[in-house]
Amino acid sequence: MTEVLARLQMLAVAAAFAGLICWGLLLLLRPWLARHVAAIPNPRSSHYKPTPQGGGIAVAFATFVVIWTSFALIPALQEHRAQLVTVTAAAVLLCVIGAIDDMRSLPAIPRLLVQLVAAGIVVASLPRELHVIPLLPSWIERVALFVGVVWFVNLVNFMDGIDWMTVAETVPITGAVIVLGLAGANEILPTLAAAALFGAVLGFAPFNKPVAKLFLGDAGSLPIGLVLAWLLILLAGAGHLAAAALLPLYYLADTMITMARRIAKGERIWEASRCHFYQLATDRGFSVPAVIAVVSATNVALAALAVLTVLIHHPLVSAGALVCGAGVVSWTLRAFVRGRHGTDIPRSAREHEA
Numbered sequence: 358m359t360e361v362l363a364r365l366q367m368l369a370v371a372a373a374f375a376g377l378i379c380w381g382l383l384l385l386l387r388p389w390l391a392r393h394v395a396a397i398p399n400p401r402s403s404h405y406k407p408t409p410q411g412g413g414i415a416v417a418f419a420t421f422v423v424i425w426t427s428f429a430l431i432p433a434l435q436e437h438r439a440q441l442v443t444v445t446a447a448a449v450l451l452c453v454i455g456a457i458d459d460m461r462s463l464p465a466i467p468r469l470l471v472q473l474v475a476a477g478i479v480v481a482s483l484p485r486e487l488h489v490i491p492l493l494p495s496w497i498e499r500v501a502l503f504v505g506v507v508w509f510v511n512l513v514n515f516m517d518g519i520d521w522m523t524v525a526e527t528v529p530i531t532g533a534v535i536v537l538g539l540a541g542a543n544e545i546l547p548t549l550a551a552a553a554l555f556g557a558v559l560g561f562a563p564f565n566k567p568v569a570k571l572f573l574g575d576a577g578s579l580p581i582g583l584v585l586a587w588l589l590i591l592l593a594g595a596g597h598l599a600a601a602a603l604l605p606l607y608y609l610a611d612t613m614i615t616m617a618r619r620i621a622k623g624e625r626i627w628e629a630s631r632c633h634f635y636q637l638a639t640d641r642g643f644s645v646p647a648v649i650a651v652v653s654a655t656n657v658a659l660a661a662l663a664v665l666t667v668l669i670h671h672p673l674v675s676a677g678a679l680v681c682g683a684g685v686v687s688w689t690l691r692a693f694v695r696g697r698h699g700t701d702i703p704r705s706a707r708e709h710e711a
Contacts, residue, residue: 358697364548367431368535371423372556379419379560383412387564387571388428391423394459396572411459412561413577415613417452418656419557420550421445427549438548443482445586448580449473451510455575469507472579476506479587487594489601506586509605512577512612513582518636520567520648524558529579529656530604531555533663534588537600547591554584567645599675600663601684611635638640641698652693655689658682662666 390409397407415424428434428441454471456464478502489498519525538548558581564571573581585605593601611634619626631640638648662678662685 364545365539367427368539368548368552371427371552372559374426375553375556376560378422379415379557380563381559382418383564386412386415386630390571394456394574396574408572410572410574411456411576412564412571413573413575413579413581414452414456416554416557416573416577417448417580419560420553421448423553423556424550425532426626427553431545431549432512433545436548436642437466437544437678440482440484443478444584447478447582448683450475450478451579451583452576455577455579459574459576472507472510474585476503476510479583483590483594487591489590489593489598500616502590506583506590508572508587509589510579510582511587512608513660514578515615516611516633516635517573518631518633519639519645519648520565520569521562521645522635523573523578523581524562524565524650525649525653526605526608526656527585528555529653529660530585531558533600533604533660534592536664537592537597537667540664540667541575542597543592543595547588550584551588554581567649574693596670597667599665599666599679603659603663603666604656604680605650606659606680606682607689610690614690616682638693638696640680641693641695647697648693649694651689655685658685 391413394409394411395407396410424441425445428438434441450471454463454468458468480499481498483502488495489502493501496639513523513526516526531554534543534551535548535555538541538545538551561571561573561577563571589601589604592604615630615633616626619632624630631637635648635652638651639645641660643651661683662682666675666678
């Protein structure tokens with residue numbers, strides 16, 4: 358118990374410092390971002406006036422400053438030096454390309470190439486003994502993980518479309534990883550990284566609360582997606598695949614269904630759209646705070662189910678939790694489609710809006 362309390366205190370301090378660093382840095386950066394990195398509204402936007410973006414630079418900076426400071430102070434982290442270096446390098450790479458894209462829109466191919474390099478660096482840094490699905494040949498699993506990291510990086514970017522959406526996703530996921538680390542289900546490095554990201558995102562939250570005064574931008578959504586993907590892979594590799602699948606389940610469902618619909622219509626899926634379920638909800642009577650409340654409640658429920666699968670590590674419990682999680686997500690998506698008044702919009706109108 359004493360060891361758990363000591364670790365909890367360490368993680369709380371890490372989160373608090375990350376939050377303070379991010380908050381303070383944003384106070385300094387926001388005037389410059391407002392002058393040079395403003396997001397101009399377009400027909401696919403959810404905002405109605407130019408708003409500075411690029412606040413994710415402070416989130417990434419605070420997260421990794423705290424992780425590396427902890428690395429210098431905690432001997433147990435020394436064995437993870439190589440992995441930490443590669444993950445940091447990959448996150449910095451995405452932050453830089455994201456910041457450039459925030460300032461001047463880049464073509465899809467250069468952005469994708471950088472994402473491929475970053476994902477490859479992270480997957481190459483994973484411990485050799487790590488296996489998410491032991492029955493798969495190692496090379497097939499690594500290819501699948503590589504594709505998964507690229508997808509998750511873009512998934513967070515796609516879903517960062519309204520105020521506080523990334524906060525509503527990142528805080529429950531990192532919070533669950535912290536709880537699982539305290540329970541001994543995860544190693545110290547991912548647990549500490551989760552605490553640092555948890556705090557940094559909370560430090561960003563006051564600037565992004567509806568109506569937002571600052572956006573993450575690609576400079577934040579891309580590295581956040583990378584770090585979350587890495588945390589989920591390590592969690593799955595520790596033998597908790599069901600928990601790793603449950604934590605991002607709402608994001609996965611919203612994005613995958615939306616992408617499938619857009620592909621079926623022949624749309625360019627790499628371009629921004631207003632087809633996601635949470636965006637449709639705002640078009641159908643939900644306020645942004647109401648959408649965020651529903652998404653947050655959904656993600657907290659998924660996090661609770663994920664923790665349950667670890668505390669009661671049994672195939673039947675994992676299967677039941679996955680079924681319950683799918684039900685919760687289905688209810689959320691259905692509620693967003695039906696709109697605030699709880700009535701389906703005619704199919705023709707729905708297709709016109711999408």
